[in-house]
Amino acid sequence: MFDFNVLSLFQGISTLVAAETSIAIARIVLIALGIALVYLGAKNTLDPLLMIPMGFGMASVNAAVLFLSAGETGTIFIDPMITETSQLMNILQIDFLQPIYTFTFSNGLIACFIFMGIGVITEIGYVLARPFSSMFIAICAELGTVATFPVALLLGLNYGEAASVAMIGGADGPMVLYTSLILAKDLFVPITIVAYLYLSLAYGGYPYLVKLLVPKRLRGIKMDLTKIPTVTKGEKITFSIVACVVLSLLFPVAAPLFMSFFLGVAIREVGLKEYISFIEGPLLYGSTFFLGLLLGVLCEANTIMNPKVTVLLVLGIFSLLLSAIGGIIGGYIMYYISKGEFNPVIGIAGVSCIPTTAKVAQKAVAEANPYAIVLPYAIGASISGVITSAIIAGIFVTLIPLIK
Amino acid sequence: MISQYIFVALTVYLMVAVISLAVAFLIKSIYVGIKLQGSLKLRSAQLRMSKASLQSR
Numbered sequence A: 001m002f003d004f005n006v007l008s009l010f011q012g013i014s015t016l017v018a019a020e021t022s023i024a025i026a027r028i029v030l031i032a033l034g035i036a037l038v039y040l041g042a043k044n045t046l047d048p049l050l051m052i053p054m055g056f057g058m059a060s061v062n063a064a065v066l067f068l069s070a071g072e073t074g075t076i077f078i079d080p081m082i083t084e085t086s087q088l089m090n091i092l093q094i095d096f097l098q099p100i101y102t103f104t105f106s107n108g109l110i111a112c113f114i115f116m117g118i119g120v121i122t123e124i125g126y127v128l129a130r131p132f133s134s135m136f137i138a139i140c141a142e143l144g145t146v147a148t149f150p151v152a153l154l155l156g157l158n159y160g161e162a163a164s165v166a167m168i169g170g171a172d173g174p175m176v177l178y179t180s181l182i183l184a185k186d187l188f189v190p191i192t193i194v195a196y197l198y199l200s201l202a203y204g205g206y207p208y209l210v211k212l213l214v215p216k217r218l219r220g221i222k223m224d225l226t227k228i229p230t231v232t233k234g235e236k237i238t239f240s241i242v243a244c245v246v247l248s249l250l251f252p253v254a255a256p257l258f259m260s261f262f263l264g265v266a267i268r269e270v271g272l273k274e275y276i277s278f279i280e281g282p283l284l285y286g287s288t289f290f291l292g293l294l295l296g297v298l299c300e301a302n303t304i305m306n307p308k309v310t311v312l313l314v315l316g317i318f319s320l321l322l323s324a325i326g327g328i329i330g331g332y333i334m335y336y337i338s339k340g341e342f343n344p345v346i347g348i349a350g351v352s353c354i355p356t357t358a359k360v361a362q363k364a365v366a367e368a369n370p371y372a373i374v375l376p377y378a379i380g381a382s383i384s385g386v387i388t389s390a391i392i393a394g395i396f397v398t399l400i401p402l403i404k
Numbered sequence B: 001m002i003s004q005y006i007f008v009a010l011t012v013y014l015m016v017a018v019i020s021l022a023v024a025f026l027i028k029s030i031y032v033g034i035k036l037q038g039s040l041k042l043r044s045a046q047l048r049m050s051k052a053s054l055q056s057r
Helices: A011-018 A021-042 A048-063 A085-094 A098-105 A109-121 A125-129 A131-140 A143-154 A159-170 A173-183 A185-213 A233-250 A252-270 A273-298 A308-337 A344-350 A356-368 A375-403 B002-056
Strands: none
Touching: A011 A021, A021 A048, A048 A185, A048 A273, A085 A098, A098 A109, A098 A273, A109 A173, A109 A252, A109 A273, A125 A131, A125 A233, A125 A375, A125 B002, A131 A308, A131 A344, A131 A375, A131 B002, A143 A159, A143 A308, A143 A375, A143 B002, A159 A173, A159 A185, A159 A308, A159 A375, A173 A185, A173 A252, A173 A375, A185 A273, A185 A308, A185 A344, A185 A356, A233 A252, A233 A375, A233 B002, A252 A273, A252 A375, A308 A344, A344 A356, A344 A375, A356 A375, A375 B002
């Protein structure tokens, strides 16, 4: 007679039983969290575009653990820790999401696609019209990034890891991905997951923060839209190419992101309809979908059970919270400089995360005063936030190897 | 050690602020430059037209 265990037929369950208690609990928690993300995404509490694929990926990857060769456990979704080229070639033929991970995620290409999409949907004229106020707010909204950096060092992270986790305060997912890829390769998976998770939470949490920090009377301030000068298409196209070249000259490390963003802007302004519909449709939504799915799949218990993850979770929320407060402080400073004509809520839009924070600002303002429109100013601050995030990423990537 | 960390963070913030404001200045300069070039082109076109109209008389 042979020894037969019914559980061995269902490897997802047998690996759960055979796993260490902490890993088994983590798997169950992550499955529950995945289901919760799908639910919250479907209810629009969190950003559904990212959360639904992410939740599905997270729940299914933690359920689908099986025995691989030599009694090791793993999945046939993805292996983010692979480094050997020969192993990678094998894995590419087995793990079904590995090609997308290797060829778009781990080299930052997916971030560039998203930036291109953002460029195509962005009206750059608002930044051109009021660059100083927009940039000032964006600088204030980098408070979280700068303040988190020394705190992370004090909590035991090295310079590269501290800089990468601090970048969460810039609220720019692709930039966090990019910085952590260069400065903290070992932690880039958990850092990126924490970043995107919190960026989605910002969508749900920032409106409450705005209500807490800005009284209704100030939230309802109407901005004078007639003060925004008209910017022609030619001016925007010229600006996009000049700014791309200059910023790439200053920060070559962030050049792929600059090029992607300003190329998107130029395509929009030239009016290349075929490219616009491709980039703002299949490319942007396809990239967002696969980004969400990959982030979910990367949340496998063994990957995420890094002791540093708890520290990252704390630092991530600290960073985003401080950046939002910094942005609103910037909004208040502009309010006093303009003698009450500037709506301080626009400050929250300085926390990059384009166009989410701009939409949060407009929504908060419209709730206080349905006739107040701040979206053009908020978009300007948001775009400036992208630029300051790229600048700070460029500084970190250039400076940290020198400190090491 | 703490003071060194804070010093590095403040240096980074200062660099971000200076570079960002320089970028804002650059944006403004490009914008003003483009506007100026546009108005110069318009002015020279007006001059050409008025010259042509004078010659035709």
